[in-house]
Amino acid sequence: MDLEYSERHRALQQEIREFAAKEGHRSPKTGGGRKRPDLKTLDWQALLLERGYFARTIPKKYGGYGAAPDVVEAAIIADEFSKAGLYPGIMNQGISMLVPTLLEVGREDQKEQWVETTIRGKTIWCQGYSEPGSGSDLAAARTRAELDGDHFVVNGQKIWTSSAHYADMMFLLCRTEPDKGKHDGLSYLLLSMKTPGIEVRPLTTMTGRAEFNETFFTDVRVPAAQIVMGRGDGWRVANITLKYERMLLGDPNKLMHRLNSIQNLMERTEIDGARIIELSEYRDRLLKLQGEVLAWKYHGMRLLTDLANDEDSGVRRLIVKYVGTMLGHRLSSLAVDVLSAAGLSYDPQGEDKDDDEATTWHIDYMYDVGLIIGGGTSQIQKNIIAERGLGLPREPKPKEQAAAR
Amino acid sequence: MRFGLSDEQKMLDESVRGYLTRALPLDEVRRITVEGGGFDVSLARGLSEQGLSGLCVPEAHGGAGLGMVEAAVVAEALGYAAAPYGFAGACVMAPLAIARAGDGGLQDEMLGAIAAGERRVAVDFSALAGTTGAADLQLAGKTLSGRATHLLDPGGATDLLVALADGRMALVAADSAGVAPGLRKTIDRTRPFGEASFEGAQARVLDAANEPLAVASDIVGIGRLMIAADSLGAGQRMIDQAVSYALEREQFGRKIGSFQAVKHMCAEMVAMLEPCRSLIWYAAYAQQHGTEDAPLVIRHAKAHLGEVTREVSRMATEVHGGMGFTDLLGLHFWYKRITFDRQVLGGPERCRSEAGVLQGWAAA
Ligand SMILES: Cc1cc2nc3c(=O)[nH]c(=O)nc-3n(C[C@H](O)[C@H](O)[C@H](O)COP(=O)(O)OP(=O)(O)OC[C@H]3O[C@@H](n4cnc5c(N)ncnc54)[C@H](O)[C@@H]3O)c2cc1C
Numbered sequence: 001m002d003l004e005y006s007e008r009h010r011a012l013q014q015e016i017r018e019f020a021a022k023e024g025h026r027s028p029k030t031g032g033g034r035k036r037p038d039l040k041t042l043d044w045q046a047l048l049l050e051r052g053y054f055a056r057t058i059p060k061k062y063g064g065y066g067a068a069p070d071v072v073e074a075a076i077i078a079d080e081f082s083k084a085g086l087y088p089g090i091m092n093q094g095i096s097m098l099v100p101t102l103l104e105v106g107r108e109d110q111k112e113q114w115v116e117t118t119i120r121g122k123t124i125w126c127q128g129y130s131e132p133g134s135g136s137d138l139a140a141a142r143t144r145a146e147l148d149g150d151h152f153v154v155n156g157q158k159i160w161t162s163s164a165h166y167a168d169m170m171f172l173l174c175r176t177e178p179d180k181g182k183h184d185g186l187s188y189l190l191l192s193m194k195t196p197g198i199e200v201r202p203l204t205t206m207t208g209r210a211e212f213n214e215t216f217f218t219d220v221r222v223p224a225a226q227i228v229m230g231r232g233d234g235w236r237v238a239n240i241t242l243k244y245e246r247m248l249l250g251d252p253n254k255l256m257h258r259l260n261s262i263q264n265l266m267e268r269t270e271i272d273g274a275r276i277i278e279l280s281e282y283r284d285r286l287l288k289l290q291g292e293v294l295a296w297k298y299h300g301m302r303l304l305t306d307l308a309n310d311e312d313s314g315v316r317r318l319i320v321k322y323v324g325t326m327l328g329h330r331l332s333s334l335a336v337d338v339l340s341a342a343g344l345s346y347d348p349q350g351e352d353k354d355d356d357e358a359t360t361w362h363i364d365y366m367y368d369v370g371l372i373i374g375g376g377t378s379q380i381q382k383n384i385i386a387e388r389g390l391g392l393p394r395e396p397k398p399k400e401q402a403a404a405r
Numbered sequence: 406m407r408f409g410l411s412d413e414q415k416m417l418d419e420s421v422r423g424y425l426t427r428a429l430p431l432d433e434v435r436r437i438t439v440e441g442g443g444f445d446v447s448l449a450r451g452l453s454e455q456g457l458s459g460l461c462v463p464e465a466h467g468g469a470g471l472g473m474v475e476a477a478v479v480a481e482a483l484g485y486a487a488a489p490y491g492f493a494g495a496c497v498m499a500p501l502a503i504a505r506a507g508d509g510g511l512q513d514e515m516l517g518a519i520a521a522g523e524r525r526v527a528v529d530f531s532a533l534a535g536t537t538g539a540a541d542l543q544l545a546g547k548t549l550s551g552r553a554t555h556l557l558d559p560g561g562a563t564d565l566l567v568a569l570a571d572g573r574m575a576l577v578a579a580d581s582a583g584v585a586p587g588l589r590k591t592i593d594r595t596r597p598f599g600e601a602s603f604e605g606a607q608a609r610v611l612d613a614a615n616e617p618l619a620v621a622s623d624i625v626g627i628g629r630l631m632i633a634a635d636s637l638g639a640g641q642r643m644i645d646q647a648v649s650y651a652l653e654r655e656q657f658g659r660k661i662g663s664f665q666a667v668k669h670m671c672a673e674m675v676a677m678l679e680p681c682r683s684l685i686w687y688a689a690y691a692q693q694h695g696t697e698d699a700p701l702v703i704r705h706a707k708a709h710l711g712e713v714t715r716e717v718s719r720m721a722t723e724v725h726g727g728m729g730f731t732d733l734l735g736l737h738f739w740y741k742r743i744t745f746d747r748q749v750l751g752g753p754e755r756c757r758s759e760a761g762v763l764q765g766w767a768a769a
Contacts, residue, residue: 001407001408001410001411001474001686001689002406002407002411003406003408003690070406071406267766278766278767280758280767283766283767284757284761286766287705287760287761288708290705290760291705291706291708291709291712291757291760292709294684294709295680295681295683295705295709298408298680298683298684298686298687299679299680299683301408301683301687302408302409302682302683302686304408305406305407305408305409306409308406315675316679319675319676319679319680323676323680381672382668382676383672385671385672385675385676386662386671386672389672389675390671390672390675391648391652392648392651392652392660392667392671393659393662393663394663395665396659396663
C-alpha cells in the first residue's frame with residue numbers, strides 16, 4: 001500500500017482546486033447525460049481534455065493527455081470534482097466503451113479517425129448488439145452482413161439500441177460467416193447512422209421517455225475496411241467492449257458522488273421538523289450504504305493498480321457490473337424513500353429540459369433497474385463470475401442434459 | 406503508487422499461511438479447541454517464532470516494528486486457518502497500548518518479553534466498545550477492583566490489560582494477589598473470552614500519554630481492524646471450501662456447481678467479500694498513516710465485514726447441504742468465528758452509530 005501524496009500529487013490537487021474556483025462556473029450540471037451534449041458541455045469537455053482531467057491516460061496523438069496511469073491522480077481528480085460538484089466529463093457508449101476497445105485492438109487508422117472526435121463528445125455512438133431473439137444469448141445474433149465487393153451489406157434488426165435516435169455512428173455485432181459456428185461467425189463493424197437503409201424507431205421506456213430504439217437494416221452498405229480486427233473476430237471484440245461497458249456501469253466514482261448527494265439531501269430534508277439524517281432508521285440505511293460505497297471505492301483503486309501493472313484482475317473485475325449496478329439501485333432507492341417521506345413529487349419535463357431534484361432521483365431509480373438488465377443481466381453476471389471467475393462448470397448444453405437423463 | 410500489498414507483505418502472508426497450513430490441519434484445530442480450551446503452547450511458540458508476537462513491537466524493544474497493513478495481513482491469515490491463537494488483543498492491542506501509553510520502565514519490562522512470546526497480555530476494552538454487561542472496574546490510585554468480563558485472548562495470558570471508560574488503562578499480572586482469572590465459553594471455541602475479578606489488585610497504570618482517552622480509543626480501533634481482517638480471512642476460507650465442494654459433490658448426475666442456484670450463491674459470496682479486502686487494506690493504511698478518515702473507515706470496516714461475513718457464512722454452509730451442518734466437516738469453526746468477530750469490540754450497529762456521531766449526524 002503506497003498512497004502517499006507526492007509533491008506532484010499535492011500540486012495536482014491544488015491545481016484542480018484553483019481550476020474549480022476559477023472555471024467552475026463553466027461546468028454543466030452533474031447527472032443526466034442521456035442526451036446529446038450541448039455546447040456548454042462540449043466546451044467544458046474541451047477544457048477538461050486540455051487540462052488532462054479527462055482521458056488523462058489516452059495518448060496525445062489521439063487527443064488525450066498522454067499521462068501514465070496513476071491510481072492516486074485518478075482518485076484526486078474524481079474526489080476534487082465530486083467535492084466541488086463539477087461535471088466530471090461526458091460518459092457515453094462511445095467514450096467509455098468503443099474508445100478503449102479501439103485503443104486495445106483497433107487499427108492505427110481507426111484510432112486516428114475515431115478516438116479524438118469521440119472523446120471530445122462530437123461523435124456519438126450507439127451499440128448494436130441486442131436483437132429481438134438474442135439478448136442474454138448475445139452470440140446468437142442473426143443480423144447478417146454479406147461482402148459485396150469492398151462493402152458489407154447489412155440486413156436485419158437490432159433492439160434496445162440506446163441513443164440510436166441521435167447517434168452519429170454505431171458499432172455493430174453481426175453475422176458475416178454463416179457457415180461457421182455460433183461464436184466464430186460474427187464480426188464487429190463501425191458504421192455511420194446516416195447510411196441509407198437504416199431506420200430507427202423509438203421505444204418508450206418506463207421513465208416515459210424514448211431512450212432506446214429498434215433499429216432496422218435494409219441493404220445498408222458499410223465499407224469493408226470499417227471492420228474491427230478481422231472477419232469472425234466479432235465475438236472477441238464485442239467482449240472487449242462488454243468488459244469496458246461493465247466497468248463503466250459499476251463505476252465507483254459515480255456511486256461515491258451519489259452517496260454525497262444523498263447525504264446532502266438527508267441533511268436538508270425534514271419530516272415533522274426533524275432532519276431526516278437525525279432519524280436513526282434512515283441514518284442507519286445511509287451508513288450501511290456508506291460502508292459499501294467506501295469498500296467499492298477502494299476496490300476500484302485496487303483495479304486501477306492492477307491495470308497500471310498490467311495484472312489480470314480476474315474475478316475482481318468480473319464482479320464490477322453486478323455489484324455496482326445493484327448498489328446504484330439501492331442508493332437511488334434511499335433517495336426516493338427520503339423524498340417520498342417528505343412528499344412525493346414526479347414531474348418529468350422531457351429529455352431536453354432539466355428536471356427538478358425529485359424527478360431526477362425518480363428517473364435514476366427507474367433507470368437503475370435498466371442498468372441492472374442492460375450490459376448483461378445480474379443473473380448473467382453471476383454466471384460469468386462463477387464460471388470464468390471461480391471455475392465452476394458451465395451449464396450443460398441441452399444435448400448433454402438429455403444424454404445425462 | 407500502489408493500492409495493494411508490497412512484495413515483502415506478500416512474502417509475510419505466504420510464510421504465515423504456509424506455517425498455518427502445516428501446523429494446523431483441521432484435526433489440530435479440533436484438538437486444541439475441544440480438548441485444550443482454545444490455547445496451545447506449542448502452536449503459540451511456533452507462531453512467536455514466525456514473528457507474530459513481535460510483529461507490532463517496536464524494533465528498539467526487539468520486535469519487528471511492522472505496521473497495520475502487515476498486522477491485517479496476518480490477522481486475515483489467522484482467520485483463514487481458524488487459528489486458536491489470540492492475535493488482535495495479545496499481539497497488537499496490548500503492545501501498542503504499552504508502547505504508546507506506558508512509561509519507559511514498563512516498556513522495557515514488557516515489550517521485549519511480549520516480542521519473545523514470554524509474556525502474553527489479555528485485554529479488555531469493552532468499556533469503550535459497547536459490549537453488553539456492565540463494566541464495573543474501579544481504579545483508585547494503583548488499586549484495581551471490580552470485574553472484567555470480556556478479556557480478549559486470555560489463552561496463556563501472563564498479564565491483563567483493562568481499559569476504563571475514561572481511557573485510563575491498567576496492567577495487572579495474572580498471578581498477582583487479588584486477581585481471580587477465569588475462562589468464559591463463547592460460541593467460538595477457537596478464541597475463548599476470559600474474565601477476571603479484581604479485589605484491590607496492584608496495577609501499573611499506563612499514564613504516559615497526554616490524552617489517555619484518545620489513545621485508548623485508537624487502540625480499540627486497531628483491535629476492530631484486526632478482528633475485521635480476521636473475519637475477512639474466515640469468510641474467504643468458507644467461500645473457498647464452498648467452491649471446492651461445488652466442484653466435487655454430484656447430484657442428479659452432475660456436479661452441483663453446474664446448477665445455477667449453487668453457482669449464483671458462490672458468485673454472490675465473492676461479489677460481497679472481495680471489495681471488503683480493499684476496505685481492510687485501506688483502513689489499515691489509513692490507521693498507519695493517521696489520515697483524517699481513519700476513525701470513520703475503521704468503523705465501517707468492522708461493521709461492513711460483520712454484515713458480509715454473516716451472509717457468507719450462511720450461504721457457504723448452505724452450499725454444503727447437510728454436510729455443512731455436521732461437526733465432521735468442521736465448517737462450523739469458521740461460522741462461529743465469524744459470529745464472534747461480528748460482535749467483539751462492538752457490532753455493526755454500534756460501529757455505524759459511532760460513524761454517524763463522527764460525521765455530526767447524531768449526538769454522542
Ligand atoms: C436501459 C437499457 C439500455 C440498453 N441499451 C442497449 C444498447 O444500447 N444496445 C444493445 O445492443 N442492447 C441494449 N440493451 C439490451 C440489453 O443488453 C438486454 O436487454 C440484456 O442483455 C438482456 O437481454 P433480453 O432483454 O433479451 O432479456 P432475456 O435475455 O430474455 O432475459 C430475461 C430474463 O432471463 C434471464 N436469463 C436469460 N438467460 C439466462 C441464463 N442463461 N441464466 C440465467 N438467467 C437467464 C435474464 O437474467 C433475465 O432475467 C439495453 C437494455 C436496457 C435495459
